[in-house]
Amino acid sequence: xxxxxxxxxxxxxxxxxxxxxxxxxxxxxxxxxxxxxxxxxxxxxxxxxxxxxxxxxxxxxxxxxxxxxxxxxxxxxxxxxxxxxxxxxxxxxxxxxxxxxxxxxxxxxxxxxxxxxxxxxxxxxxxxxxxxxxxxxxxxxxxxxxxxxxxxxxxxxxxxxxxxxxxxxxxxxxxxxxxxxxxxxxxxxxxxxxxxxxxxxxxxxxxxxxxxxxxxxxxxxxxxxxxxxxxxxxxxxxxxxxxxxxxxxxxxxxxxxxxxxxxxxx
Amino acid sequence: xxxxxxxxxxxxxxxxxxxxxxxxxxxxxxxxxxxxxxxxxxxxxxxxxxxxxxxxxxxxxxxxxxxxxxxxxxxxxxxxxxxxxxxxxxxxxxxxxxxxxxxxxxxxxxxxxxxxxxxxxxxxxxxxxxxxxxxxxxxxxxxxxxxxxxxxxxxxxxxxxxxxxxxxxxxxxxxxxxxxxxxxxxxxxxxxxxxxxxxxxxxxxxxxxxxxxxxxxxxxxxxxxxxxxxxxxxxxxxxxxxxxxxxxxxxxxxxxxxxxxxxxxxxxxxxxxxxxxxxxxxxxxxxxxxxxxxxxxxxxxxxxxxxxxxxxxxxxxxxxxxxxxxxxxxxxxxxxxxxxxxxxxxxxxxxxxxxxxxxxxxxxxxxxxxxxxxxxxx
Ligand SMILES: Nc1ncnc2c1ncn2[C@@H]1O[C@H](COP(=O)(O)OP(=O)(O)OP(=O)(O)O)[C@@H](O)[C@H]1O
Ligand SMILES: [Mg+2]
Numbered sequence: 001x002x003x004x005x006x007x008x009x010x011x012x013x014x015x016x017x018x019x020x021x022x023x024x025x026x027x028x029x030x031x032x033x034x035x036x037x038x039x040x041x042x043x044x045x046x047x048x049x050x051x052x053x054x055x056x057x058x059x060x061x062x063x064x065x066x067x068x069x070x071x072x073x074x075x076x077x078x079x080x081x082x083x084x085x086x087x088x089x090x091x092x093x094x095x096x097x098x099x100x101x102x103x104x105x106x107x108x109x110x111x112x113x114x115x116x117x118x119x120x121x122x123x124x125x126x127x128x129x130x131x132x133x134x135x136x137x138x139x140x141x142x143x144x145x146x147x148x149x150x151x152x153x154x155x156x157x158x159x160x161x162x163x164x165x166x167x168x169x170x171x172x173x174x175x176x177x178x179x180x181x182x183x184x185x186x187x188x189x190x191x192x193x194x195x196x197x198x199x200x201x202x203x204x205x206x207x208x209x210x211x212x213x214x215x216x217x218x219x220x221x222x223x224x225x226x227x228x229x230x231x232x233x234x235x236x237x238x239x240x241x242x243x244x245x246x247x248x249x250x251x252x253x254x255x256x257x258x259x260x261x262x263x264x265x266x
Numbered sequence: 267x268x269x270x271x272x273x274x275x276x277x278x279x280x281x282x283x284x285x286x287x288x289x290x291x292x293x294x295x296x297x298x299x300x301x302x303x304x305x306x307x308x309x310x311x312x313x314x315x316x317x318x319x320x321x322x323x324x325x326x327x328x329x330x331x332x333x334x335x336x337x338x339x340x341x342x343x344x345x346x347x348x349x350x351x352x353x354x355x356x357x358x359x360x361x362x363x364x365x366x367x368x369x370x371x372x373x374x375x376x377x378x379x380x381x382x383x384x385x386x387x388x389x390x391x392x393x394x395x396x397x398x399x400x401x402x403x404x405x406x407x408x409x410x411x412x413x414x415x416x417x418x419x420x421x422x423x424x425x426x427x428x429x430x431x432x433x434x435x436x437x438x439x440x441x442x443x444x445x446x447x448x449x450x451x452x453x454x455x456x457x458x459x460x461x462x463x464x465x466x467x468x469x470x471x472x473x474x475x476x477x478x479x480x481x482x483x484x485x486x487x488x489x490x491x492x493x494x495x496x497x498x499x500x501x502x503x504x505x506x507x508x509x510x511x512x513x514x515x516x517x518x519x520x521x522x523x524x525x526x527x528x529x530x531x532x533x534x535x536x537x538x539x540x541x542x543x544x545x546x547x548x549x550x551x552x553x554x555x556x557x558x559x560x561x562x563x564x565x566x567x568x569x570x571x572x573x574x575x576x577x578x579x580x581x582x583x584x585x586x587x588x589x590x591x592x593x594x595x596x597x598x599x600x601x602x603x604x605x606x607x608x609x610x611x612x613x614x615x616x617x618x619x620x621x622x623x624x625x626x627x628x629x630x631x632x633x634x635x636x637x638x639x640x641x642x643x644x
Contacts, residue, residue: 102610103509103608103609103610103611103612104609104610104611104612115296119296119297120297121296121326122300125300125326125329125330127333128326128329128330128332128333129325129326129329131329131332131333131336132325132328132329132332132333132366133325133329135332135365135366135367135369135371136362136365136366138368138369139369139372140336140366140369140370140371140372141371141372142372146608146609147609148509148607148608148609164325166296167296167324167325187365187368190361190365191365194358194361194362194365195362197358197361198358198359198361198362199324199325
């Protein structure tokens with residue numbers, strides 16, 4: 001075997017190296033190391049308050065790491081200045097945990113705003129795109145509603161539609177399934193997979209919905225509250241059945257410590 | 267595909283044996299060339315798609331197809347239109363189209379936006395103004411009831427909130443009140459001095475500044491500062507509480523939002539306004555005294571002249587008015603906050619309205635007081 005060190009894998013879309021996240025002196029998570037490959041559907045899991053949203057905020061550059069770095073396709077995102085980050089950020093689509101729709105704009109305007117600012121499309125084309133995005137999340141016809149006039153779950157879905165506005169290369173979704181009925185939640189899973197397949201997007205999702213984790217995720221990280229570092233990374237079904245970390249197995253089985261062989265088909 | 271480089275971005279409508287065919291080719295990208303549309307879009311969904319020469323595409327393509335499918339006339343009886351065939355689309359595009367069509371368009375949801383006539387607008391405006399008057403009346407009534415409950419010891423709010431507001435509209439307002447009152451006293455003295463000296467009555471500048479500050483300027487300027495400072499803060503605070511459903515949360519725990527939110531603010535401002543006014547009067551007189559000293563009136567003389575010119579009635583007029591002004595500021599801030607809409611822009615509007623309304627009300631009230639005092643000859 002050749003002794004030269006292997007070149008860094010070119011495929012990794014996101015690389016996180018030794019990331020330590022803190023609010024002031026309060027360390028949320030330390031020494032996170034993981035990679036997200038292109039076209040992955042990557043899930044961030046962990047107990048409530050363990051730092052999933054915080055990790056997302058670090059990935060999209062809303063917070064600075066206390067230590068470590070985030071790389072996109074091998075390029076250092078953390079070290080890049082504000083101008084350097086612009087070209088990364090333009091490829092992101094983000095849905096925030098609370099929706100964060102602009103409350104003084106209608107749903108159509110919420111989705112149209114990024115399109116108007118980032119493309120030279122004719123108003124008609126923008127309108128068609130907006131209707132299409134709203135249709136994808138099952139909100140066709142709600143163009144002229146204000147966020148305050150629709151339900152919580154609808155707000156969530158509209159937030160997803162806005163995150164998809166620019167056909168982002170990387171889609172970050174913070175608990176997209178929370179507050180959705182099982183059917184909508186299922187449709188959302190479907191939508192995420194189809195988006196990945198048709199546009200080639202990479203998707204990073206924070207979610208607790210075990211059903212959708214097993215259905216769509218091919219890679220995941222588990223943040224362990226007890227040790228304040230990553231508990232495991234890997235394919236969720238494999239983690240459930242074979243992880244060495246009992247906390248991970250417990251989490252993925254909703255606390256029931258049944259024998260893996262009785263649960264999985266194998 | 268060898269044709270990838272050459273096939274132009276276009277959509278072509280053709281009819282093949284009486285059935286509509288949509289042929290799509292080339293690149294469909296938001297930042298690429300705008301695809302050309304050949305042929306007249308028919309009023310029916312395509313029966314088949316031809317996508318052999320389709321290259322890469324983003325959401326613009328499904329958006330284009332969806333907009334056509336939605337624009338196709340619905341069956342007249344209002345029945346659910348049949349699912350349009352998606353034959354011929356590549357699998358992932360087909361999947362996206364199926365997802366987009368899975369939930370039918372909520373046609374009732376679309377709000378009809380026919381522009382209202384001028385008369386309708388006028389009518390709406392009058393109704394709006396009248397509703398505003400009613401809500402002010404209702405709010406005043408509710409505040410009085412809350413005050414009644416407070417007087418009989420049945421109102422529930424946190425003493426901490428009250429003291430917080432007292433601090434915020436008392437001590438923390440002192441710097442700005444000092445600055446403005448001092449400058450007002452200074453200006454009055456400058457203007458007065460220029461006129462009075464020409465009559466050889468330079469000393470009377472002390473009377474002028476003293477009476478003007480104590481009767482009018484002290485209280486009016488303090489009230490205007492407090493509406494911009496505290497009234498606006500009340501409106502913004504309560505408005506964002508409203509937008510976050512925090513006020514509803516108070517209600518469901520059995521707190522009366524009036525007692526809990528409005529009452530401490532009203533009481534605190536009504537308590538602090540007279541104190542601030544007294545303070546402003548004093549600082550204004552000091553400002554006048556500085557100008558007096560500059561033009562050669564010794565401070566002791568200036569002070570004695572001021573004290574001699576102001577009797578107790580005059581001195582208490584401003585303080586008396588300040589109680590009402592305080593109530594007006596607190597109530598318009600709280601009223602606009604509690605009635606704010608559910609968006610961040612609505613909170614901004616509520617704040618603006620609160621300040622405009624309270625300054626207007628203060629000036630109108632002050633004119634009213636001036637008329638009454640003239641009639642009563644005080
Ligand atoms: N702005 C902040 N300042 C200080 N600490 C914060 C801040 N935001 C979050 N935290 C702390 O960081 C930790 C992680 O918060 P985070 O919002 O990332 O949790 P989470 O994993 O997303 O939880 P959930 O599943 O409930 O959304 C929490 O302990 C929280 O108290
Ligand atoms: Mg979170």
